[in-house]
Amino acid sequence: MLEIRNLQKRYGNFQALDGLDLTIPEGETFGFVGPNGAGKTTTLKITAGLLSPDSGSVMIDGVDALQDNRGLKGKIGYVPDFFGVYDNLKVSEYMEFFASCYGFEGREARMRCYALLEQVKLEDRADFFVDGLSRGMKQRLCLARALLHDPKLLILDEPASGMDPRTRMEFSAMLKDLRDQGKTLFVSSHILSELSGLCTSIGIIEQGHMVLEGSMEQIIEQVNSSNPLLIQVFSNMEKALAILKSHPCVQTITVKRDEIKVGFLGDRQDEAALLQQLVDADVMVSGFMREKGSLESLFMQVTAREDEKAVIRHEMESGL
Amino acid sequence: MKWNPVYRRELTVNSRSVRLAAILLVFDSILAVAALFNMYSVVGQVKVTAEIQYSRFLELYTFVSSIEFIMLMFIMPALTASSVSGEREKQTLELMLTTTMKPREIILGKLFSALTMMLLLAVSALPIQSLVFVYGGITITDMAMLFVCHGIVAAFTGGIGMFYSSLFKRSTIATVCAYATIVLLAAGTYAVNVFAYRMDMNELNSYLNALNASVRQPSSGGFIYLLLLNPAITFLAVITRQAGSGNVRLAFEQWFGAQPDNAVTANWIPVSLLLQLLAAVVLIAAAVHTITPVHQGKKGSKKTGVKRLREYIRNERRRAC
Numbered sequence: 177m178l179e180i181r182n183l184q185k186r187y188g189n190f191q192a193l194d195g196l197d198l199t200i201p202e203g204e205t206f207g208f209v210g211p212n213g214a215g216k217t218t219t220l221k222i223t224a225g226l227l228s229p230d231s232g233s234v235m236i237d238g239v240d241a242l243q244d245n246r247g248l249k250g251k252i253g254y255v256p257d258f259f260g261v262y263d264n265l266k267v268s269e270y271m272e273f274f275a276s277c278y279g280f281e282g283r284e285a286r287m288r289c290y291a292l293l294e295q296v297k298l299e300d301r302a303d304f305f306v307d308g309l310s311r312g313m314k315q316r317l318c319l320a321r322a323l324l325h326d327p328k329l330l331i332l333d334e335p336a337s338g339m340d341p342r343t344r345m346e347f348s349a350m351l352k353d354l355r356d357q358g359k360t361l362f363v364s365s366h367i368l369s370e371l372s373g374l375c376t377s378i379g380i381i382e383q384g385h386m387v388l389e390g391s392m393e394q395i396i397e398q399v400n401s402s403n404p405l406l407i408q409v410f411s412n413m414e415k416a417l418a419i420l421k422s423h424p425c426v427q428t429i430t431v432k433r434d435e436i437k438v439g440f441l442g443d444r445q446d447e448a449a450l451l452q453q454l455v456d457a458d459v460m461v462s463g464f465m466r467e468k469g470s471l472e473s474l475f476m477q478v479t480a481r482e483d484e485k486a487v488i489r490h491e492m493e494s495g496l
Numbered sequence: 497m498k499w500n501p502v503y504r505r506e507l508t509v510n511s512r513s514v515r516l517a518a519i520l521l522v523f524d525s526i527l528a529v530a531a532l533f534n535m536y537s538v539v540g541q542v543k544v545t546a547e548i549q550y551s552r553f554l555e556l557y558t559f560v561s562s563i564e565f566i567m568l569m570f571i572m573p574a575l576t577a578s579s580v581s582g583e584r585e586k587q588t589l590e591l592m593l594t595t596t597m598k599p600r601e602i603i604l605g606k607l608f609s610a611l612t613m614m615l616l617l618a619v620s621a622l623p624i625q626s627l628v629f630v631y632g633g634i635t636i637t638d639m640a641m642l643f644v645c646h647g648i649v650a651a652f653t654g655g656i657g658m659f660y661s662s663l664f665k666r667s668t669i670a671t672v673c674a675y676a677t678i679v680l681l682a683a684g685t686y687a688v689n690v691f692a693y694r695m696d697m698n699e700l701n702s703y704l705n706a707l708n709a710s711v712r713q714p715s716s717g718g719f720i721y722l723l724l725l726n727p728a729i730t731f732l733a734v735i736t737r738q739a740g741s742g743n744v745r746l747a748f749e750q751w752f753g754a755q756p757d758n759a760v761t762a763n764w765i766p767v768s769l770l771l772q773l774l775a776a777v778v779l780i781a782a783a784v785h786t787i788t789p790v791h792q793g794k795k796g797s798k799k800t801g802v803k804r805l806r807e808y809i810r811n812e813r814r815r816a817c
Contacts, residue, residue, distance in 0.1 A: 224594050228790045245790050249596045260588035264512040265505070276501035277595035325596070 177202040177329055177360040178223065183232035185218050185384075192218045193229070194384035200362060200377070202237075202328075205355045207375035208364040209475060215384040216364045217257070220333050223362065224254040237328055253322030257334035259314040261306040267293065267317060268302040271324070278325040292320040296350060312343035319350065330354065332363045348374055368475055372396075380475060404428075405438040405447065407454070408463030416459040423450060437467075501597060502605025507612065516613065523567055523617055527560055527624045534559070535627075550631055554739040557628040561642055564621055565649070565731045568614060569682070572650050573674035575613060576657030578667035579606040580787060585667060589787070599788045603662070603780055607654050614650045618643065638738045645734045645769065649727040652772040653678055655779035662783040678727075685722040686729070692716035693753045713754035720752055721760065724768040725775065733765050 183196040193215045200206045210216050221227040223234055225241055225248050234241035241248040262270065271289035275281075280288055293299045296316040301309065309317065315335065322330060335351070336344045351374055355361055365371050371378065372392065379389040388395070409416045413434070420426050420438060425446050428439035440447070451464050510516050534556045542548055580603070583589040592602055628634045656677050660670040697714035723729045736747045748755050748764075755761045 226590055226593060226789045242790060246596060246598075249594060252594070254591075254594040256587070256590060258587045260586060260591040262505070262509060262586065262588065264509045269505075269508060273501055273505045274591070274595060276499075276504070277592060277597040279596060281498065321591070 177204070177237055178206075178362060179233075179235040180219070180223070181233045181235075183219065183222065183234070184230045185215070185222065185227070186230055191384055193222075193232075196232070196381070196385055198379060198386060198389070200329075200360060202360055203355075203358050204377050205351070205361040205363065205375045207371035207378040208362065208381065209366075209368060209371065209378060210364075210381035214381045216381060217333055219381070220254075220331050220362070220364055224252055224331050225249055226254075250325060251328050253325070253327035253330045255315075255318050255322045255330070255332045255335055257337060259311075259318055261309075261314060263305075263307050265306050266302070267298060267304050267306055267309070270306045270317065271321065274321045275324050280324070288324060289320075292323055295323070295353075296320045297346075312339050312347070315339065315343075315347060316350070319347075323354075327359075329360045329362060332361065334365055335363065336365060403467040404430075405440040405450075406463065406465055406467050407436045407438060407461060409434050409436060410460035410462045412457075412459045415457050416454055416461075419450075419453055419457055419459070423453075425450070435463075500601055500605040500608065502592070502602050503608050503612075504605075506605065506609030510609065510613065516616075519571065519613075520617065520620055523563075524620050524624070527563060527621050530559055530563070531556060531624045531627055550633060553628050553631040554633050557625065557634050558735055558739045560621060560625045561735060562731075564618060564625075564646065565728075567617065568646055568650050569653055569678060569727065571617075572610060572614060572653040573657040573678055574671060575610040576607065576654045577661045577671040577674040579610070579658065580661040580783070581664055581667040581670045582661075584665050593787070593789055600784045602787065603658060603784050607651075607658055607780065610654050610657075611647075611650055614646075618646060634738060642734060642738065645731060645765075648769045648773050648776070649731065651776040652727060652779075655776035655783075658783045659779040659786075662786040681726055682728040685719075685726045688722060689716040689719045689752045692719045696753065715753035715755065720748075720755065723752075724760070724764075724771050726768075727772065730765065730768045730772065733768070737765070 178198070178200040180196055180198040183193045183198075184191075185193040196215065196219060198219070208216055208219070218227065222229050223236070223241065225245050229242070236248055237251050239247045239251060265273070268286075268289060271293065272285050275285035275289055290299065290302070293302055296319055298313060298316055298320065301313065306314070306317065319332075319335075332351070336347055339347060351361060351363070355374070355376075361374075363371065363375065375392055377389075377391045378395055380387050407416070407420075413431075413436075416436065417429065417431070420429055420436065425440050425442035426438055427441055428437075430437040440450075442450070447464075447466075451461065454461055534552065538548065538552050541552075580589065583592070583602075589602075593599065625639070653674075657670070657674040660673040660677075661667070664670040664673065693714060693716040696717065700714045732747070745755060745761065745764075748761075760767050
């Protein structure tokens with residue numbers, strides 16, 4: 177659906193995008209994560225046809241976004257991180273105005289607007305003035321506006337920022353509905369817990385280029401495999417420790433009562449072999465699992481600054 | 497017929513705004529007071545001298561038309577200079593630019609909504625302006641000509657406002673620049689001509705004193721053509737033809753000295769209106785170009801040789817580091 181290749185964008189002396197590559201297959205919900213100033217909004221704006229890159233290519237559903245700007249706009253819906261509203265304009269008029277911007281007029285436009293207002297649960301606010309709506313309602317209205325022409329790709333820039341938890345959950349449920357309808361979603365957000373529940377794949381951008389990209393399962397597995405093994409031993413602790421000390425994949429061992437925390441550099445097969453070895457040595461194991469990792473911890477690891485990374489490397493090398 | 501969405505929305509929003517009603521009230525009140533005062537003074541004169549000076553009614557026409565023109569010169573830039581930048585400030589421009597609507601439609605919708613407001617002002621002033629028909633002296637054709645002149649001047653000043661509005665993010669800066677440009681066109685070109693005329697006159701006087709003979713009439717020279725872009729001069733020419741001496745050339749000679757005898761000076765009004773219309777088209781095209789985010793067929797911004805060299809040096813340094 178979306179294919180970005182070697183995207184470059186510079187603002188004066190600041191390199192916002194430095195050879196960004198990104199692919200989102202059709203029907204995916206892609207979470208776009210990165211620290212402030214990493215180039216998320218620039219990427220979204222270029223994809224939405226609002227900004228011209230210095231070089232690179234953007235293909236959306238087979239359309240070259242930089243060559244056919246009008247063709248691109250028929251395929252995308254854009255929800256920015258702000259609410260563009262007019263004074264003295266009612267919700268229904270706001271929707272009908274944008275419907276006419278997409279070429280829908282009269283009865284067709286009204287039907288479409290009403291259906292979308294119903295979808296975002298704003299049908300009872302149709303005669304309210306837009307500037308009188310709450311923040312959550314405005315964001316839902318923005319979503320309805322972006323869906324007016326039934327786009328294949330929906331671009332959302334920090335859609336849940338500034339919302340209270342309930343509104344955020346409701347908004348997230350609406351996005352899940354859209355995902356289930358087969359829409360491709362390209363979502364940038366700082367709220368990683370929200371992304372992990374919504375997205376099917378994720379990409380982390382740092383200083384203008386992708387540092388990590390993959391499906392949610394792959395990423396979570398990657399997060400988990402870098403976490404320590406937690407082994408709960410019911411009896412024969414000495415034997416268990418002896419086996420662990422002699423195992424080549426074991427890096428560190430920490431014992432806390434009947435629980436052993438093991439820094440383990442191995443895949444799932446190595447884990448299974450270790451468990452088998454412990455059981456064969458008459459060690460009674462009551463628990464054996466990887467410590468659960470979170471997207472937040474991965475984000476912190478990946479986007480850690482160079483000096484922080486150097487400290488982490490030094491700690492690892494010196495066995496601290 | 498498909499309406500321009502921006503134009504339709506602007507009409508809806510403007511019709512709900514108190515601003516439009518306030519402008520109409522102030523504008524028509526000024527004209528009505530002026531008309532009543534004029535008629536009162538004419539009647540007062542009749543009581544004293546038992547004679548009616550019909551030229552006084554033409555003065556009323558000149559006055560109403562001048563007020564209309566001044567309002568046009570001052571309101572049009574205010575309406576248009578905040579149009580696109582106002583959308584930027586409200587963060588709605590980007591939303592419109594992501595739709596399939598063309599940037600040209602946005603600019604034209606904004607311009608035509610401002611022109612419609614001006615049309616509303618002109619139409620609301622028609623009953624007062626029509627008072628001159630009671631006594632004659634002005635024909636329907638004259639009124640139509642004045643209407644065309646006002647329309648083109650509105651498009652020109654509106655184009656200036658639209659251009660700055662699309663160029664600057666802040667409405668305040670755009671409005672200041674639009675007014676500065678209009679003052680420069682109206683007062684600046686006049687001042688340049690007066691200055692050139694006086695300089696030429698001084699030079700000729702000293703020369704003539706030395707020779708004690710007559711050589712030629714002083715003039716502002718080629719600077720006179722700058723006035724083709726001066727909306728105030730165009731309006732003065734139209735009013736002079738309709739309610740003044742009727743001889744535009746003579747009036748210009750009084751203001752700026754001898755005029756060159758050619759097709760431009762002979763057809764001053766149509767030429768200046770055409771030029772101003774052309775300038776309006778150019779300004780509107782520039783505004784459309786400015787708000788277009790990605791230009792068709794443009795793959796990346798053009799880089800000059802110096803920029804490329806700087807980027808190469810920067811990349812090499814980064815690699816060395």
